[in-house]
Amino acid sequence: MLLVARKNLFSERIRLAISVGGVALSVFLIGILLSLYRGWDEKVGEYVEMVPADLWVAADGTTDFIQAASVLPDSVGTQLRFLPETDTVSPLITRPVRMVKAGDDPDDGFDVQLVGYDPAIGLGGPLAVVAGKSPPGPGEIVIDKVTSDRYGVEIGDRLLRGAESLTVVGKSSGGDFVFTQVGFVTLETAVEFLRLDPESQRTFFLITLGDPSEAEALAKRVEARAPDIVLFTGEEFADETRQRILGNILPMLIVVLIVAFVVGLSVAGLTIYTATVEKSREYGILKAEGFTNRFLYRVVIEQSLVTSALGFVLGVSLIIFIAPFAQRLVPQFVVFVRWQDILGITGATLLMALIAAFIPVRRLAHIDPVTVFKG
Amino acid sequence: MATPETILSLEGVTKVYGSAERAVTALSDVTLQAHAGEVVLVMGPSGSGKTTLLTIAGALLRPTRGTVHVCNTDITRMGESDLASIRREKVAFIYQSFNLLEALTALENVSLVTTQRALNGATPQERAKEMLDTLGLGNRLNSLPKHLSDGEKQRVAIARALAKNPALMLVDEPTANLDAKRGHEVMELLRQKALEMDKAVVIVSHDHRIRDIADRVVQLEDGRLQAES
Numbered sequence: 059m060l061l062v063a064r065k066n067l068f069s070e071r072i073r074l075a076i077s078v079g080g081v082a083l084s085v086f087l088i089g090i091l092l093s094l095y096r097g098w099d100e101k102v103g104e105y106v107e108m109v110p111a112d113l114w115v116a117a118d119g120t121t122d123f124i125q126a127a128s129v130l131p132d133s134v135g136t137q138l139r140f141l142p143e144t145d146t147v148s149p150l151i152t153r154p155v156r157m158v159k160a161g162d163d164p165d166d167g168f169d170v171q172l173v174g175y176d177p178a179i180g181l182g183g184p185l186a187v188v189a190g191k192s193p194p195g196p197g198e199i200v201i202d203k204v205t206s207d208r209y210g211v212e213i214g215d216r217l218l219r220g221a222e223s224l225t226v227v228g229k230s231s232g233g234d235f236v237f238t239q240v241g242f243v244t245l246e247t248a249v250e251f252l253r254l255d256p257e258s259q260r261t262f263f264l265i266t267l268g269d270p271s272e273a274e275a276l277a278k279r280v281e282a283r284a285p286d287i288v289l290f291t292g293e294e295f296a297d298e299t300r301q302r303i304l305g306n307i308l309p310m311l312i313v314v315l316i317v318a319f320v321v322g323l324s325v326a327g328l329t330i331y332t333a334t335v336e337k338s339r340e341y342g343i344l345k346a347e348g349f350t351n352r353f354l355y356r357v358v359i360e361q362s363l364v365t366s367a368l369g370f371v372l373g374v375s376l377i378i379f380i381a382p383f384a385q386r387l388v389p390q391f392v393v394f395v396r397w398q399d400i401l402g403i404t405g406a407t408l409l410m411a412l413i414a415a416f417i418p419v420r421r422l423a424h425i426d427p428v429t430v431f432k433g
Numbered sequence: 434m435a436t437p438e439t440i441l442s443l444e445g446v447t448k449v450y451g452s453a454e455r456a457v458t459a460l461s462d463v464t465l466q467a468h469a470g471e472v473v474l475v476m477g478p479s480g481s482g483k484t485t486l487l488t489i490a491g492a493l494l495r496p497t498r499g500t501v502h503v504c505n506t507d508i509t510r511m512g513e514s515d516l517a518s519i520r521r522e523k524v525a526f527i528y529q530s531f532n533l534l535e536a537l538t539a540l541e542n543v544s545l546v547t548t549q550r551a552l553n554g555a556t557p558q559e560r561a562k563e564m565l566d567t568l569g570l571g572n573r574l575n576s577l578p579k580h581l582s583d584g585e586k587q588r589v590a591i592a593r594a595l596a597k598n599p600a601l602m603l604v605d606e607p608t609a610n611l612d613a614k615r616g617h618e619v620m621e622l623l624r625q626k627a628l629e630m631d632k633a634v635v636i637v638s639h640d641h642r643i644r645d646i647a648d649r650v651v652q653l654e655d656g657r658l659q660a661e662s
Contacts, residue, residue, distance in 0.1 A: 069536035343532045348521025431484045
């Protein structure tokens with residue numbers, strides 16, 4: 059680093075701190091928002107993606123798992139079983155329900171995505187049991203461990219919905235959708251608990267195939283013959299679910315990311331600009347002494363780059379140190395820091411540094427060294 | 434005895450600022466030479482064109498008419514980067530208000546401008562230290578300008594100029610910010626060191642007390658050179 063750049067930068071400690079702080083705040087905001095988005099993205103699709111089904115069958119018009127308005131008669135399952143490619147067909151009943159722990163204030167209720175599945179087949183049931191028993195019996199529920207952590211629900215507790223109740227018998231993992239979690243019951247319990255009428259209605263059918271590579275071809279064939287149903291691969295359905303939930307958040311996120319970038323750019327740009335203006339005479343002296351414009355540009359650009367680099371390191375450190383604490387305090391604060399995002403933030407910081415230096419550099423070009431002769 | 438080398442030569446130099454009705458003539462048909470080992474004092478009141486003369490001689494400003502030679506190189510129509518090169522290699526300035534970089538120590542201020550040709554195998558720091566030692570500032574090497582007296586600042590400025598090992602030293606009102614005693618001491622020191630190193634020195638000033646340090650005094654009034662003494 060050039061001597062003048064280093065000395066100018068570190069001789070004004072308060073200005074440097076403000077500048078580095080501005081960039082760090084920006085990097086922190088950009089990083090934490092991206093990580094939050096990645097964390098949600100990871101969680102929201104996890105259950106759908108991890109269920110070992112080759113195809114999800116839903117009523118036409120269904121777009122995702124959580125907000126599914128899919129209603130299918132049980133007879134669809136029977137028809138699907140006749141397809142030569144199918145190995146297993148398993149029905150699922152899912153509904154979002156608000157529940158409250160017995161003994162708690164009704165206002166302390168929480169959302170559960172109730173999933174009724176056939177324990178005899180197991181498809182669509184808990185991904186991994188971490189405590190208690192599974193499958194659940196009649197009138198029993200296996201909750202997600204995030205529900206347990208977040209709302210203090212334990213094995214043996216009863217969950218109420220109006221006059222109906224379910225007893226918690228186990229905890230599983232992998233069913234967290236950030237703002238809700240899945241809870242598993244048997245099909246019969248789901249029908250009874252949700253008071254479904256007709257009782258034969260189902261939400262989805264999960265299919266496993268003898269040859270999973272036939273999934274797409276089968277989906278097209280079935281959809282052509284039965285236009286009132288739609289088939290997704292697990293990956294497609296997970297993506298649709300993510301898109302449905304996070305698609306609304308993404309535009310807001312982009313706006314906040316842009317604001318964070320502009321904040322960092324403004325703070326760094328203004329501090330570097332004012333530092334350059336204040337040092338105009340000194341840059342004039344350097345010009346008079348024969349230093350070229352290119353040398354002066356290097357001084358300013360180096361200052362901007364070092365400021366941004368320090369801000370970047372501080373910002374990323376804050377993300378790494380603060381994120382786990384925030385996650386413990388606020389369970390919905392699910393972050394997933396990807397190296398690709400850190401690389402992206404590095405690029406954004408570099409861009410910030412170069413833009414922040416642009417206006418001061420333009421000013422340098424117009425400094426007249428003759429002015430240094432004025433007392 | 435050999436004729437001393439002409440370091441600076443201004444021939445019929447005129448400088449006009451602005452144009453048409455707003456045109457102001459700062460210098461008019463000025464011819465002046467400075468030779469190696471010579472101290473030329475250009476005296477004149479404020480507004481007489483002294484600083485314009487200095488900046489044209491120092492490759493900072495182009496004349497409207499006339500020619501400027503530094504070390505036998507015609508710099509009159511040179512491009513910006515060539516002029517910067519002349520300033521870097523051939524010319525050193527000493528300013529009225531010292532113009533040290535505030536964030537740099539005395540040593541750093543001097544070493545920063547030290548050119549490759551000045552080094553003779555030394556590092557810029559060694560060269561700067563040598564110059565500061567020569568000017569009696571060996572104990573102030575790591576002091577920032579804000580911790581130096583005005584006299585010390587002016588000596589750092591002289592060290593900075595000498596450290597470049599220029600052929601031509603251009604000095605602007607060197608005593609304006611110094612008291613009479615300190616001003617005279619500094620000017621004596623400048624003369625001594627410049628002549629030891631065979632520099633051509635052009636000083637512009639309106640301070641009559643420093644006439645005795647000059648080999649030649651010229652008078653500048655309303656942009657025209659008057660009689661020499």
